[in-house]
Amino acid sequence: MLSGRARGNGMTRSWGRAGAEDAGGALDRYAYAYLAGGGRRVAESAVVALTEQGALSLRAGRLRPTGDGVPAAHAVEHAVIAACPRSTRVREVTEAVGRSQPVDDIARRLVRLGLLGGRRRRTTRAGRRLLAAAASEGALPGYVLHGPTALATGPIRHGLLGAHPVPDGLGRTLRRMGKALDDDHGSSAEAAPGGGHGCGGSSGGD
Known part of the structure; x- marks a missing residue:
C-alpha cells in the first residue's frame, strides 16, 4: 500500500517529486483523464474507448450496447456498460459514471500519490508535470488529455459535446451580458462627436 513514505531494500525515501514521477509510470489512461478533466473526462474517455471498440453505439445523443466488440477490461468501462443496459442519453451515462465508485477509487489513488490535493481534488504541481510529460510524449489518445x-468530426464527438450544453442560467446571463455590451456600444456611438445618429439629430435642429 502506498503511503507518505515507501520502504524498499532496507531504505526509506519520501514520495517527493521523484516518487510522483515514478508513480506516473504506473498510471493508466483513466488516471490521466482524471488529472486532465476530473470524473467527467474519465467517463467520456471510457465512452470513446468502448465506442471505438464496437461495444457501444452512439447515435443522436444516445448510447446503446451492441453486444459486439472487445469486452470491457477496466472497472470504469464496466461502469459505463452498466449505466446503459439499453438506449440511454449520453449525459445520463457520463454523469452516473463520473460519480461511480471506480472513478472515486481513481481519485483516491491520485490523492495518495500526491497528484491531486485539497477537498476539491485539484491537480497538484506534480500532477501537472505528469500531464505535460504525457502530452509531449504523445502516448495517450488526444481525447484523454483534451x-x-x-x-474527429462525427457522431461520437457530436454526441459528447452536445451532452453538456451551456446551463440555462448561464446562457441567460451570457445573453444579458451581450445585450448590455450592445447597448453600451450604441450609447457610445450616439454620444461620440460626429457620431452618426446622435449628431445627425442635433444638426437637423439647427
Missing part, C-alpha cells in the same frame, strides 16, 4: 474536442 476531451471530446480532440476527436
Whole structure:
C-alpha cells in the first residue's frame, strides 16, 4: 500500500517529486483523464474507448450496447456498460459514471500519490508535470488529455459535446451580458462627436 513514505531494500525515501514521477509510470489512461478533466473526462474517455471498440453505439445523443466488440477490461468501462443496459442519453451515462465508485477509487489513488490535493481534488504541481510529460510524449489518445474536442468530426464527438450544453442560467446571463455590451456600444456611438445618429439629430435642429 502506498503511503507518505515507501520502504524498499532496507531504505526509506519520501514520495517527493521523484516518487510522483515514478508513480506516473504506473498510471493508466483513466488516471490521466482524471488529472486532465476530473470524473467527467474519465467517463467520456471510457465512452470513446468502448465506442471505438464496437461495444457501444452512439447515435443522436444516445448510447446503446451492441453486444459486439472487445469486452470491457477496466472497472470504469464496466461502469459505463452498466449505466446503459439499453438506449440511454449520453449525459445520463457520463454523469452516473463520473460519480461511480471506480472513478472515486481513481481519485483516491491520485490523492495518495500526491497528484491531486485539497477537498476539491485539484491537480497538484506534480500532477501537472505528469500531464505535460504525457502530452509531449504523445502516448495517450488526444481525447484523454483534451476531451471530446480532440476527436474527429462525427457522431461520437457530436454526441459528447452536445451532452453538456451551456446551463440555462448561464446562457441567460451570457445573453444579458451581450445585450448590455450592445447597448453600451450604441450609447457610445450616439454620444461620440460626429457620431452618426446622435449628431445627425442635433444638426437637423439647427
